[in-house]
Amino acid sequence: xxxxGPGNLRIPKFEKPVYVVAGGLTDFRKKYPEKNSSELCxxxxxxxxxxxxxxxxxxxxxxxxNWCVYSQFADHFGDQLLAAAKIHDYLGFDPLGNIEVxxxxxxxxSAVLAAAQxxxxxxxxxxxxxxxxxxxxxxxxxxxxxxxxxxxxxxxSELGWMYAAYYALMAQRYQYENNVPQETLxxxxxxxxxxxxxxxxxxxxxxxxxxxxxDNDVVSDPxxxxxxxxxxxxxxxxxxxxxxxxxxLTDHPMKLSAICGGTHTLRTADRRHMPILLLPNETxxxxxxxxxxxxxxxxxxxxxxxxxxxxxxxxxxxxxxxxVEDFDLLETHDAFTISDIQTYEDIGLRPYGRxxxxxxSGDAFMEGRLPTNPSGGLIGSMHAVGATGIFQLVEVLWQxxxxxDKFHADPERWSRYGKKKPDDxxxxxxxxxxxxxxxxxxxxxxxxxxxxxxxx
Amino acid sequence: xxxxxxGTTAEILGEDPLxxxxxxxxxxxxxxGGWGKxxxxxxxxxxxxxxxxxxxxxxxxxxLPPRCECPDCWHEMAWVEAPTVGxxxxxxxxLYPGAPFRASTPCPLISVEIEGVCTKLMxxxxxxxxxxxxxxxxxxxTEKPTNTILDLAWVPA
Numbered sequence: 001x002x003x004x005g006p007g008n009l010r011i012p013k014f015e016k017p018v019y020v021v022a023g024g025l026t027d028f029r030k031k032y033p034e035k036n037s038s039e040l041c042x043x044x045x046x047x048x049x050x051x052x053x054x055x056x057x058x059x060x061x062x063x064x065x066n067w068c069v070y071s072q073f074a075d076h077f078g079d080q081l082l083a084a085a086k087i088h089d090y091l092g093f094d095p096l097g098n099i100e101v102x103x104x105x106x107x108x109x110s111a112v113l114a115a116a117q118x119x120x121x122x123x124x125x126x127x128x129x130x131x132x133x134x135x136x137x138x139x140x141x142x143x144x145x146x147x148x149x150x151x152x153x154x155x156x157s158e159l160g161w162m163y164a165a166y167y168a169l170m171a172q173r174y175q176y177e178n179n180v181p182q183e184t185l186x187x188x189x190x191x192x193x194x195x196x197x198x199x200x201x202x203x204x205x206x207x208x209x210x211x212x213x214x215d216n217d218v219v220s221d222p223x224x225x226x227x228x229x230x231x232x233x234x235x236x237x238x239x240x241x242x243x244x245x246x247x248x249l250t251d252h253p254m255k256l257s258a259i260c261g262g263t264h265t266l267r268t269a270d271r272r273h274m275p276i277l278l279l280p281n282e283t284x285x286x287x288x289x290x291x292x293x294x295x296x297x298x299x300x301x302x303x304x305x306x307x308x309x310x311x312x313x314x315x316x317x318x319x320x321x322x323x324v325e326d327f328d329l330l331e332t333h334d335a336f337t338i339s340d341i342q343t344y345e346d347i348g349l350r351p352y353g354r355x356x357x358x359x360x361s362g363d364a365f366m367e368g369r370l371p372t373n374p375s376g377g378l379i380g381s382m383h384a385v386g387a388t389g390i391f392q393l394v395e396v397l398w399q400x401x402x403x404x405d406k407f408h409a410d411p412e413r414w415s416r417y418g419k420k421k422p423d424d425x426x427x428x429x430x431x432x433x434x435x436x437x438x439x440x441x442x443x444x445x446x447x448x449x450x451x452x453x454x455x456x
Numbered sequence: 457x458x459x460x461x462x463g464t465t466a467e468i469l470g471e472d473p474l475x476x477x478x479x480x481x482x483x484x485x486x487x488x489g490g491w492g493k494x495x496x497x498x499x500x501x502x503x504x505x506x507x508x509x510x511x512x513x514x515x516x517x518x519x520l521p522p523r524c525e526c527p528d529c530w531h532e533m534a535w536v537e538a539p540t541v542g543x544x545x546x547x548x549x550x551l552y553p554g555a556p557f558r559a560s561t562p563c564p565l566i567s568v569e570i571e572g573v574c575t576k577l578m579x580x581x582x583x584x585x586x587x588x589x590x591x592x593x594x595x596x597x598t599e600k601p602t603n604t605i606l607d608l609a610w611v612p613a
Contacts, residue, residue: 003514033475079478145554154491155521156578158604159565161554168548169567169578176546176588220550220565267521269567269576301546301567301576 002274002305011316012260014120019246019253020453021126023394024048024237027417028203028382031136032233037078038090040235041130044387045091048128048237051407054249064245067124068098071111071131073385076146078134087130104150105335106261107131108236108389109440109449113259115240125242126249131391132235133384143231150443152267160220164228164336166444168220170268171338173301175222177294177353182222184356185337186213189227191365192334192373196380198428200414200421201391203382204230227337229378236390238397254400257435258317259451262309264299268444273297277308279348280315281322286351295353304339304445307346314437314450315348323348324363324370328433329399331392333441333448334377343439347450366428374399374428389440389449396436396453404429490524493535498607501596503540505573506533517574540594541613542570547586558606568592568610582609 024047026040035043049058056064068091070084080086084100103110108131115127135143145161156166174180190210196202208226216224239249246253265271276287276298290298299305311323320326330349334340344355349363349370358364364372375381375395382391398407405427407413414421435454442448466476488495497504505518510531518538526533545567553561564581582595591613601607 033470033473139555141552141555144552145556148554152521153486154488155605158556158558158602158606159578159580160550160563161557162550162552165548165550165553165565166578168550169546169565172548172588173546173567217551219552220548222548267575267578269521269578270519272515272574 002272009312012258012313013317014116016120016122016242018116018119018256019241019243019456020256020393020397021239021241021246021249021253022048022052022054023239023397024051025201025391025394026234027201028232028234028384030203030231030233033136037083037132037134037235038087040233041087041132041237042091044235044237045128045130048239052250053252055251056249061239061249062092064126064249065093065128066096067118067127068093068096069111069115069118069127069129070098070100071107071129071386071390072100073102073104073107073133074146076149077137077143079137087132091130103447104442105333105385106389106440106442106447106449107386108391109259109438109451110261110389110447112238112240112389112393112451113261113449116256116259119240119242125245127240129238129240129390130235131237131387131389133386134233135231135384136233140231156267156269162220164223165220166268167336167338168223170301170342170444171222171336174338174342177302178356180341180356182214183210184360185222185227185341186210187359188334188337188340189213189379192377192380193226194380195374195428196376197422198425199376199381199408200417200419201382202376202380203232204380205376223336223338227379229335229383232382232384234382234384234387236387236394238390238393252401253456254397254453255456257452257454258314259449260310260313260317261447261449262306262313263447264305264445266443266446268301271299271301271305273300276352277305277312279308279312280320281348282351290352298352302342303352304342304346304441304448306445306448307343307439307441307450310439310448310450311347314452318452318454320452323437327370327435327437329374329396329430329436330370330372331375331396331436331438332373332377333388333439334373334379335383335441337379339441343441347437347439366430371430374430389438392438392440393451393453396438399430400433400436400453400455402429491522494522495603495607498596499598499601501598503538503594503608504535505538507536509534515574518572520570520573520575520577538573539570542568542592542610544581544586544588544590544592545569545576546588547581549586558602558604566592566610579605580609582611584612
């Protein structure tokens with residue numbers, strides 16, 4: 001059992017406030033031979049400095065930068081170790097210092113965390129975070145085995161070489177313990193494929209009914225292909241700065257009021273029972289009847305301690321009392337429908353065992369109390385792993401600045417990627433977002449970050 | 457003396473953009489280190505787990521997968537034979553595995569709950585249809601071992 005000592009749950013703090021200045025993306029594709037990784041990163045950086053209404057010209061931004069953070073999940077995929085050195089060179093940032101961050105699927109979130117730490121400490125005052133992944137050099141089956149290399153290679157990877165299978169094991173147990181029908185999971189997939197239809201950046205948009213999702217080919221039961229994230233090529237860039245620099249560059253920076261990380265064992269198998277770590281909107285009373293029926297342990301196979309830990313720290317750091325009330329927008333790491341519903345509970349949108357209500361009540365939809373993944377998420381839009389956590393925060397930034405339409409609705413932007421804006425396009429701008437949250441997640445919950453952005 | 461190429465080529469798959477096919481063909485020499493005993497145990501039809509040797513440690517149950525040191529107190533662990541019967545804690549049938557998978561599909565993966573063990577070992581069901589709570593017993597692939605975790609499997613008890 002994990003027992004916390006007095007230092008373990010210290011709430012992190014920034015010595016200086018951290019701001020988000022600008023963001024940029026490429027589109028995301030299953031295969032992207034037209035551009036190499038350096039070109040993709042440059043394209044995302046140029047969008048950040050050229051299209052975010054900055055008060056200064058791109059060359060000035062280049063001269064303001066004093067530290068860079070790079071975010072790429074797997075050297076296997078790009079077949080290039082020290083790729084960050086190459087990207088850094090091609091972006092023209094030599095000889096400034098840089099660091100490359102790797103924490104699996106949460107690499108993007110962790111990279112933003114590392115950049116925030118640099119700004120908050122005063123080590124740097126203007127830091128681009130550059131993330132990418134190139135997952136098209138190998139077949140999908142080989143790609144799945146590369147990803148499964150991020151499971152325990154001695155005791156687990158050989159059992160399927162496929163992450164969807166490891167999530168399927170959790171799905172079966174979660175559904176058994178909490179009586180969640182497959183239709184509820186399918187609704188998450190429908191929502192995110194649908195939202196992806198309105199994004200020119202998205203790789204896997206689609207109009208599907210719940211029945212379409214249920215009838216889809218199963219990868220590892222109960223998860224079907226349409227309930228699993230895509231494998232993508234693409235890049236994302238987010239620029240962080242301290243307060244003075246942020247307002248020098250833009251009139252509309254957003255404040256990164258918290259970004260915190262948690263972890264748990266790489267193998268789900270090793271997650272022993274412990275008392276539930278309570279969020280500000282929960283008490284002992286919330287869980288007095290939890291360990292009944294088929295539920296005997298926490299976090300076990302049904303919950304992510306890493307997500308709970310990240311949310312615990314970030315909520316306390318940013319003063320969040322009730323996430324559904326306090327947030328106006330949420331981006332989750334919907335790698336699989338099951339992990340999304342588990343995350344709803346870990347981050348306190350519903351108590352443990354009742355995550356289904358967040359989707360079934362309509363809360364998670366555009367019209368609901370907390371619109372979730374209007375970006376299309378990992379199921380609908382992209383999962384170019386190193387770029388993913390950054391992509392989420394770029395979308396959050398644009399939403400908070402009221403710029404969602406600017407970056408999604410212009411037909412020119414669709415034609416830029418060889419696409420046609422759909423005739424039934426609709427704006428997914430969430431009105432008046434004051435505070436938003438983004439969750440970046442690795443493995444079967446090995447690393448998770450929770451970021452909170454708010455209007456200054 | 458002129459330098460000569462060794463005759464291998466990177467095949468061209470596309471002209472615009474130029475796309476080539478790079479061959480990768482080699483082995484990784486992997487040591488199981490202190491965990492090797494577990495895999496050697498499978499060849500003797502034994503399920504070897506470890507237990508913390510520190511009497512003051514709060515965790516006295518078995519670890520499976522084994523660990524050489526206790527994560528709770530950093531003390532050494534001792535090897536112990538674990539029961540070869542358990543129950544299915546969760547399961548999923550894999551239909552589309554990753555490329556290097558060595559077993560046939562559909563393949564039922566299972567997580568195994570064993571009395572006295574604090575973890576839930578991931579494995580597979582060699583025969584039968586998996587169900588929650590189903591009693592199972594270990595079987596060992598000693599005829600033509602893969603020398604991987606696949607040498608352990610389970611069948612209905």
